[in-house]
Amino acid sequence: MSYGDLLPLDVKQLLYKLGPCLTSQLLQVMVDQGVSAEAARKRIERAKGVKRLAGVGFEKNAKFIYYEDQYGDDKFWRALELAFKTSGKSYWGAMVGLKVRGGACPKSLFPRVCGAPTKRRKQLSPDSLLQRLTSIHLFKEVHDDKLGEPWIAFNPHCYPVLAPSPEYRAIIIAESIVINAVADWARKLGFGSYGKFALRDDEERPTVSGLTWDITAPSYIRPLVSVQNGAVKPGFFVCDVSLGHQITDDEIDLFIRKYDMAAAPQNVAPIMGFFVADGFKQSAYEKARAAGIVATTVTKLFGAEISKALEDLIKLLSDTGKTAAVNPEHLENVMKKLTRIEGTSANLRGSFFELVIGNLLASVTGGYLTVGYQIGREAELDVVIEFFDDNKALIVECKAKLPGAKVSKKDVERWYSNRVPLINEIIRRYDTGYVNRKIEFEIWTNGTFHPAALEWLGQQQTEFDQYSVAWRDGAYIKAYSQNDSVSQHTKNMLKEHYFKNPKTSIAP
Numbered sequence: 001m002s003y004g005d006l007l008p009l010d011v012k013q014l015l016y017k018l019g020p021c022l023t024s025q026l027l028q029v030m031v032d033q034g035v036s037a038e039a040a041r042k043r044i045e046r047a048k049g050v051k052r053l054a055g056v057g058f059e060k061n062a063k064f065i066y067y068e069d070q071y072g073d074d075k076f077w078r079a080l081e082l083a084f085k086t087s088g089k090s091y092w093g094a095m096v097g098l099k100v101r102g103g104a105c106p107k108s109l110f111p112r113v114c115g116a117p118t119k120r121r122k123q124l125s126p127d128s129l130l131q132r133l134t135s136i137h138l139f140k141e142v143h144d145d146k147l148g149e150p151w152i153a154f155n156p157h158c159y160p161v162l163a164p165s166p167e168y169r170a171i172i173i174a175e176s177i178v179i180n181a182v183a184d185w186a187r188k189l190g191f192g193s194y195g196k197f198a199l200r201d202d203e204e205r206p207t208v209s210g211l212t213w214d215i216t217a218p219s220y221i222r223p224l225v226s227v228q229n230g231a232v233k234p235g236f237f238v239c240d241v242s243l244g245h246q247i248t249d250d251e252i253d254l255f256i257r258k259y260d261m262a263a264a265p266q267n268v269a270p271i272m273g274f275f276v277a278d279g280f281k282q283s284a285y286e287k288a289r290a291a292g293i294v295a296t297t298v299t300k301l302f303g304a305e306i307s308k309a310l311e312d313l314i315k316l317l318s319d320t321g322k323t324a325a326v327n328p329e330h331l332e333n334v335m336k337k338l339t340r341i342e343g344t345s346a347n348l349r350g351s352f353f354e355l356v357i358g359n360l361l362a363s364v365t366g367g368y369l370t371v372g373y374q375i376g377r378e379a380e381l382d383v384v385i386e387f388f389d390d391n392k393a394l395i396v397e398c399k400a401k402l403p404g405a406k407v408s409k410k411d412v413e414r415w416y417s418n419r420v421p422l423i424n425e426i427i428r429r430y431d432t433g434y435v436n437r438k439i440e441f442e443i444w445t446n447g448t449f450h451p452a453a454l455e456w457l458g459q460q461q462t463e464f465d466q467y468s469v470a471w472r473d474g475a476y477i478k479a480y481s482q483n484d485s486v487s488q489h490t491k492n493m494l495k496e497h498y499f500k501n502p503k504t505s506i507a508p
Contacts, residue, residue: 011026011043011044011047011050012047012048012049012050012067014026014029014030015047015050015065015066015067015070016067016070019066019070019075019076019079020064020065020066020070020071020075020076020079020080021064021065021066021079021083022058022062022063022064022065022083022086022087023044023062023063023064023065024058024060024062024087025083026040026044026065027040027041027044030043030044044065049067049068050065050066050067051065051066051067051068051071052064052065053065053066053080053136054136055132055135055136056088056091056132056133056136057088058083058087058088059087059088060087062087064079064080064083072137072156074156074157074158077138077156077158077159078158080138081095089257090114090116090123090124090129091124091129091132091133093114093115093116093254093257093258094110094113094114094115094116094129094130094133094139095138096250096251096253096254097110097113097114097115097254098113098139098152098153098154099154099159099250100242100245100248100250100251101113101163101168101171102161102162102163102165102167102168103153103154103159103160103161103162103163104142104151104152104153104154104161104162104163104164104168105151105152105163106144106147106149106150106151106152106164106172107141107149107150107151107152108149109172109200110126110130110152111126111205111212112200112205112212112213112214112240114126114129114130115211115254115255115257115258115261116129116211117209117210117211117261117262118207118210118211118212119210120210120261123261126212130152137155137156138154138155138156139152139153139154139155140152140153140154140155141153142164144164144169145378145379145380146164146166146169146380147164147169151163151164165318166317166318166372166374166380167244167314167317167318168244169317170313170314170316170317170318170351171243171244171314173313173317173347173348173351174243174244174310174313174314175200175214175241175242175243176200176201176344176347177310177313177338177341177344177347177348178241178243178276178298178310179199179200179201179214179215179239179241180199180341180342180343180344181301181302181306181341181342181344182215182239182241182274182276182301183197183199183215183217183343184341184342184343185301185302186215186217186237186239186274187217190220190221191217191219191221191237191272192216192217192218192219192237193217193218193219193220193234196217196218197215197216197217198215198216198217199214199215199343200214200215206238208236208238208262208271209236209261209262209263209264209265209268209271210262211258211261211262213238213239213240214239214240214241215237215238215239215240215241215274216236216237216238216239217236217237218234218235218236218237219234219235219236219237219272220232220234220235221235221272223235223270224236224269224270224271224272226269226270233269234269235269235270235271235272236269236270236271236272237272237274238259238262238271238272238273238274239273239274239275239276240255240274240275240276241276241277242275242276242277243277243278243298243310243314244278244314245278246277246278246279246280246281247275247277247279247280247281247284247285247295248281248284249281249283249284249287251284252275252280252284252285252287252288252293252295253287255273255275255288255293256287256288256291256293259271259273259291259293272294273292273293273294274293274294274295274296275288275293275294275295275296276296276297276298276301277295277297277298278297278298278307279297280295280297298310305337306337306338306341309333309334309337309338310338312330312334313334313338313348313351316330316331316334316352316355317351317355317372318372328356328359328487328489328490328493329487329489331352331355331356331359331489331490331493332489332490332492332493335348335352335493335497339497345497346402348497349400349497349498350400352493352497353398353399353400353446353498354371354372354382354383354396354398355371356490356493356494356498357382357383357396357398357444357477358370358371358382358383358385358396359487359490360477360480360481360486360490360494361383361385361394361396362385363483363485363486363487363490364480364483364485364486365385365387365394367385367386367387367394368385368386368387368388369383369384369385370383370384370386371383371384375423375426375427375430375431376426376430378422378426378430379419379422379423379426379427381395381397381423381427382396382397382398383395383396383398384396390438391436391437391438392437392438392439392440393434393437393438393439393440394439394440394442395423395439395440395441395442396441396442396443396444397415397419397441397442397443397444398443398444398445399411399443399444399445399447400445400446400498401445401446401447402447404447404448405447405448406447406448406449406450406453407443407445407447407448407449407450407453408450408452408453409450409452409453409456411453412443412449412453412456412457412471413456415443416457416460416469420441420467420469423441424439424441424466424467427439428466438466438467438468439466439467439468440467440468440469440470441467441468441469441470442469442470442471442472443470443471443472444471444472444477445472445473445474446474446477446494446498446499447473447474448473448474448475449471449473457471474498474499477494477498478494478499481494
């Protein structure tokens, strides 16, 4: 921008011309116009009505300033984002991490997404970042009805928030599958100590040098090993996985910054960094390689068949894949391909259960099937079967369990006392077709119900004016699936993945 037209040198006029900005930027403009740095600093300090954004700090003690009537519009937030990019890299990293994930991520994943160290002198931790960006109303916490956990999302309307949604939940599941596959690949090639790999979904976060990754392992590959006081000191294998989009320069810059922070302390052993994605922009790929990062794709690592199966998985589990539940052969093929990967069985079984049950019910009842029915932002239903001729509907909550596992009393209490009344109320308000429709609410599991859960359910009312409730266990589903109208593919999936022990190893 040319600043010659910004005279006279009145702070208020300058700030309205420039828009909200850092004090360092405003000071530089005034200096460029011939004012001494000291005089410009005093003018800014004495300017009346200037607001300073509290709660976040910038390099060299700069402040983000604005007038009250400039606060909160699109221009304000975009200016703040630019200020973060130039002088507040920790905040900028958190924004980039969220933007590439549809504007939101599970709160438990935020330490990995923001790329900040958990404990390091003069560096903001993920918890501090989250607290500060929430305090200025840039981030907010939203509850995900489907997963029952909070997500962190952008608050301003200028940042479209596409998650939490079935598609982004599906991407997270696909990422978990790839994480298991990469760990198995790296383990077998000896990139890390075989029994010491830590993964994203583990109870303890995978951490190296105070930063959170998707995969970590101590590595005894010769270039990474050192000998100190006669003892062998391993280096580290680290990897992040990001699917569902093409990797941009900003996302690679964030990973490189994270990698550099991890490698910076003098006492940290050498680190070998991997970044796995669906694809990279050419400039992003070149940046990664220039920084010594191994940037690669799922297709290059595992082949086109696995890559296509992951793409199909995301479609099946997202809104765009609702109707795919009527194709059991396709479901079975995707499940067969992906359960070859070690450690993925539990994730897939839970995610596919509602699709399998939906297909089973549609086959037997002949009703109209919807999987993942979203009622605004208030609730999401696993399986809905509508019978238009009888003006009734069946709404099923699905609980996939390891063979022999039990649905707890807490689970059924939440379903009966909270979910059922809530869904009954909001679906009639949200969809006029349900105003006078009879609804049958059922909870289905491939396992069993805990005796305490059955005892409690047995004491509850099951028939109401507008709806009824019932519960179905694995034995019921097994018998129900023997109906002649049920596809052999559906029967195979139930038998192999829900009534047997889960597969846990990758096929040769």
